[in-house]
Amino acid sequence: MASWEEVKRLAADFQKVQLSSTTQRLSERNCIEIVSWLIDRKLIDLIFTSDGKEYMTSSQLVQDILGELYIRGGRVNYVELSKTIGVDLSHITNHVPEVTRGRKDIYSILGQLIDTSYIIKIAGEINQKLIQQGQINIGDLTIQYDLPADFLQRNVVEKYLGKLIHGEQDKCDPKIFFTESFISRSRAKIRGALMALTKPTVVSVILNQIEVTDKLFFSLFDQLSTYGFLTGRTTSAQYVPNVYSRSQNEWVQNFFKQNGYLEFDALIRLGITDYKGYLKKHFANENVVTLKSSIISFQLIERIEADLEECISSKSFVDLQSSLPNLLDDEDIKIIIDKVVTGQRQRNIVILDNFLISKAFIDIMAKDCEGFLQDKVRDVVKSGSYQQYLTDLQVRTTKSSKCDDEEVKVDKREERRKKAASGKSGGGAQGRETKTKSTKKPTRIKNIQDDSDDYFEKTEKKVVLEVISASDVQKLIESKVEEEGLGEILESIVNYLLQVLNESGLEAAAKLYETTIADQTASRRHTHNDVQNKVNALLGDVRLFEKGLKCFPIEVQTHLYKYLLKTICLDIVNEILNYVASEKGLNVEAEKLTNEQRTKFINDLTPDYKNVLQNLLKTLSNQSVEEFTAAVEICLTECSMILKKIDKKKDKLVISNHKHALLEQLDKCDDSALTLHLASLIIFVTVTQNMLHASGRHVSSILTYLKQYLGADQFSELSSYHDLVTIMLNGGSEAESAKDQLKERMPSIKKIANEFKKSVSDKS
């Protein structure tokens, strides 16, 4: 049982091991107990490490911190310290004052410890950077080094400025440092930019281009201000180069000197926005005239004045548009015109659009129209439209004077009508209106005004009488105007002339009217008499003609009667119709009426006239002169005219007058057929001492009648002439030769007529 023995031995060993005393070693647990007891008793001052397994003394901590600071190159964070040393952060913060105490080269900033070596290092870096960039901002450094600006400023940069950091502090901004070379570089840059610029540029654009800060730019600009000037001290200000302003001034001066004017728009285009101030400054000594959109030199004005004088003296015109710079608009030209055309000139100049036209020129033109105008005036007066115009004028004046009286009447009537109307419509606003007087009155007054206004307008429109129309004037002067090259203002000339012409036309018309009215009133008063006399005379003629015509055989007589009725008797009828028409206020020219129109006209008349006139008209188509004269008599009594008694003593006088008239006609006549006609008539009158009214067709019968009184040669001469006339009138192949022969023989026929007269008169 060796093994059991062994077990027993082992059990004994086990007991022995268990009973042996434990090693006298201070276990970790005991150590902790002891140390904590000591700390409790404040016998020692220890600091626990963060894992709780170690202690350290304060001086060790301070030493550790300093060591760590050195290892980290002079700058260390508390948090990092607490981590690397393995101590709670609070211990670090508690001991930092101990560390910095008595050490001026160590700073505690923002939870960090920094010593001089680090500061010297960054000072070196800053210097490097400054040399590189030329300029350095504390703000940028703050970001880069994560240190407060104050600290950097005071303890780093300013402290080592001139020692480690070679640069200058900006006087305006202590946060900025720069090197001398940087300044000169920037200055050079700015100078380059400023010199290169030839036109105004916004400062910010310049700054972008040359990459210089605005502050620097503005501080350096003052040294470089010989190149130009700034409009302000902000980046949005403009830099205006002197070169630019000089050339601008030169341009402006040259332009003004050359052209004599200066447009505001042009100035604005050049960049001079405050052109008024600019002009005031630069043209203070110049004699200029300021217009709406430009200024012009006084010379230009003088030139125009000279032009004007010349225009007046030469009786022509001036086109301001062409003699002035063409950019001036109408308003400007108007200003110039106002300036130039003054006093004496105003009387000699007519302004049309942009043309200055001498009055003389216009007068010439007006004279051209004068003849036409006179015609027109006559027409106007004759046609009675002038009369109409006058009456309108009168009506208006009388109306206006009467208006006040009439208004009330009209109003009352109107009101009544309105009342009736509103009464019918019943109810509603209108109905109430009629009840309330206060509201009614104003409306009534308004109505009056409206009515009268309308009325005046109408009348005023009517009263204008155009003696001569625009198109007429235009036609008259067109060629002349075009010739002068004034085509473009033709219309205005026409309008102007139209006014002038119309005025003078109206004057002329008035004058003419006065004279004619004198006639007419007289005639109107005497129309009656006139017509009476005329009709009487004509009737006398008819009687005499009838007498003469009775010398002829019956068949010839009927023809002659017919002719007589159709000519002179018709005249009588027309005369009567005219009279009737004028009595009725109708404007009818009976001479121009056809038979149908005449009957129609008569049918339109009042019955008393109508009947007698119809009768009269009927007698015309008959062949009896007696019937006609009877009808005329009735008519005349209807028109309250008297038919004079036949005065036979006067017959002779009438006949001789008639003969003389015929002779005169013959003298002037050079138509072969008419010559023969007149000659035969004259011979008839001299032979029979009776008047004869016959047409050319009756010449042959007259000649056969006269045969007995004429010498054989005279008769043969006349008859052969007559034959030739008929040949000519019939036309055909011999017409031409007949015409020649007739021309040759015309004097002899005239001679026969004249001499026959003589011979007869000799005889008697």
Add this chain to the structure above:
Amino acid sequence: MVDEGTRKTLSGIPLLQTKAGPRDKELWIQRLKEEYQSLIKYVQNNKEADNDWFRLESNKEGTRWFGKCWYIHDLLKYEFEVEFDIPVTYPHTAPEIALPELDGKTAKMYRGGKICLSDHFKPLWGRNVPKFGLSHAMALGLGPWLAVEVPDLISKGIITYKEKEPEKAT
């Protein structure tokens, strides 16, 4: 699994090789020898570390073990009787260590004062058959149990300090 200290302690205990229970005559002797050697080493280690915390002895066959263990809390030493039998199926089954004094005083205990071991213990033991022996059972089982339960019981006032100090301290 187990805390750093336990692991360190465990590594200091020599492992066993023989797989034998009390019924295995010759082999059990071999096993018992190894158990003793392991315990001796463990106690030696403890003493060196000034961490001695139990006394154990066994009957002649080595099937029943008894002794005492203690725990120092707030500089006071609390001592308890400890006993256990080697189960028949040992080493497949771990010994059930019992503290009869504390029977009924804590929930973490079976009838008869057998301590409830942590959930990890059994699988850990099972995996390490036959390498784990009594010393392991003490180190992994009773040691941690005491460290957890005793301060708890003291604070609850269930166990109080008994004035009686054998050797210890100095």
